[in-house]
Amino acid sequence: MPSPEDAALSVTTAPMQWSTRTEMCEHKGIGHPDSLCDGAVEAAARAACRAYLETYGAIQHFNLDKALLIGGISQARFGGGELVRPMRLIISGPVTELPSVPIQTVVEQAVRGYLVETLGNIGNAIGIEVILRPSAPNLRRVTSPSPLPLPLANDTSFGVGYAPLSPLENAVLRAAKTLRSSEFRKSFEAAGLDYKIMGSRLDARLRLTIALAFVDRYVQGVEDYFTLKRRIVDYLAEHLPGCEIEVNTLDDPTAHHENEIYLTVTGLSAEHGDDGEVGRGNRTNGLITPYRPMSLEAAAGKNPAAHVGKLYNVLAHRLAGRIHADVDGIDAVTVRLLSAIGRRIDQPQLAAIDVVAEGGLSLTRQHQIVEMTKQQLTAIPDLVNELVSGTLSVF
Numbered sequence: 001m002p003s004p005e006d007a008a009l010s011v012t013t014a015p016m017q018w019s020t021r022t023e024m025c026e027h028k029g030i031g032h033p034d035s036l037c038d039g040a041v042e043a044a045a046r047a048a049c050r051a052y053l054e055t056y057g058a059i060q061h062f063n064l065d066k067a068l069l070i071g072g073i074s075q076a077r078f079g080g081g082e083l084v085r086p087m088r089l090i091i092s093g094p095v096t097e098l099p100s101v102p103i104q105t106v107v108e109q110a111v112r113g114y115l116v117e118t119l120g121n122i123g124n125a126i127g128i129e130v131i132l133r134p135s136a137p138n139l140r141r142v143t144s145p146s147p148l149p150l151p152l153a154n155d156t157s158f159g160v161g162y163a164p165l166s167p168l169e170n171a172v173l174r175a176a177k178t179l180r181s182s183e184f185r186k187s188f189e190a191a192g193l194d195y196k197i198m199g200s201r202l203d204a205r206l207r208l209t210i211a212l213a214f215v216d217r218y219v220q221g222v223e224d225y226f227t228l229k230r231r232i233v234d235y236l237a238e239h240l241p242g243c244e245i246e247v248n249t250l251d252d253p254t255a256h257h258e259n260e261i262y263l264t265v266t267g268l269s270a271e272h273g274d275d276g277e278v279g280r281g282n283r284t285n286g287l288i289t290p291y292r293p294m295s296l297e298a299a300a301g302k303n304p305a306a307h308v309g310k311l312y313n314v315l316a317h318r319l320a321g322r323i324h325a326d327v328d329g330i331d332a333v334t335v336r337l338l339s340a341i342g343r344r345i346d347q348p349q350l351a352a353i354d355v356v357a358e359g360g361l362s363l364t365r366q367h368q369i370v371e372m373t374k375q376q377l378t379a380i381p382d383l384v385n386e387l388v389s390g391t392l393s394v395f
Helices: 032-056 101-127 166-178 180-187 220-239 308-326 363-378 378-390
Strands: 007-012 023-027 066-070 073-075 081-086 086-097 127-134 158-162 191-202 205-214 241-247 330-337 351-354
Touching: 007 241, 023 166, 032 066, 032 086, 032 101, 081 127, 081 378, 086 101, 101 127, 158 308, 166 180, 166 205, 166 220, 205 220, 205 378, 220 241, 308 330, 308 351, 308 378, 363 378
Parallel strands: 007 351, 086 127, 205 241
Antiparallel strands: 023 191, 066 086, 073 081, 158 330, 191 205, 330 351
């Protein structure tokens, strides 16, 4: 376990991030092509973990964090169009085989189940191709049974997290929660599951620019489309006070045809516009934040028992949040955790914690932060269980 001397703790009185004049951040919704890839491989990873635990009593080496969603071709029409060429999802990765059932079957069933649960019947229209291979022998050591109480790190990588969220970041997440809420879905059947929220701030002025796919069978014409869009803007403005809101800014205001507005057959841009990949979407806190430090690691699909690219990014946000909440006098926290491949996952080679504390930070509170860091590292097995059970989102 790292000693206090192993944890690099720097204290700064610099202003908080959102005191700058400008800020931007983004969230990709559950039906966005990148999010569909993230969700599919994360479901596959959880299913693989359960199968390994049932068969071997421990999670074996695997990684399923590579996926590509290839867009299809559609012909959207008012009142209902058609999908001409379906979407395809390709997933690859190294795995440990199972003796009773092919791991490929486990992965395929989990991916199909996720797509259907998320998209309904549309999920059956997406082709799935799973390409797996045996894990490298030396990497199997990280999760192999051994005297060590915890697995070894699967990679040399870092995780980063921060707290608290800025007002803009909170607004973007509130908008995402509103768009996926059952109340919104019941109120607007025409709203597809593919949405992207881009938030921006200039001084105290917050603006949300939202791309939201409309489902053609619930739209009877151009006038109906723009009426629905105005109602959606009004609904969001009511639920997100203080934010300027725009929806589907590419729409031609003089439109006469389906091709001049954001109309889809499935409610997904992947049916004709976008492809998707794992790791191009939300970070583990549900946001894409160019004004913040963040890792480019694709957390979804990674092995939750040994891959620090997943564990440390989730843990860094959790630790930052708890330090900010529980240590007096802390205005903001950034946590960075660096692993070393082959080293125990609870023993990072560097734990760097930057604290904004305008009143300074006493030695007692510094030691409190170090102790909290130790506690969170010791509790990594609990974090693994949360990831396997799916109670903790990673995108």
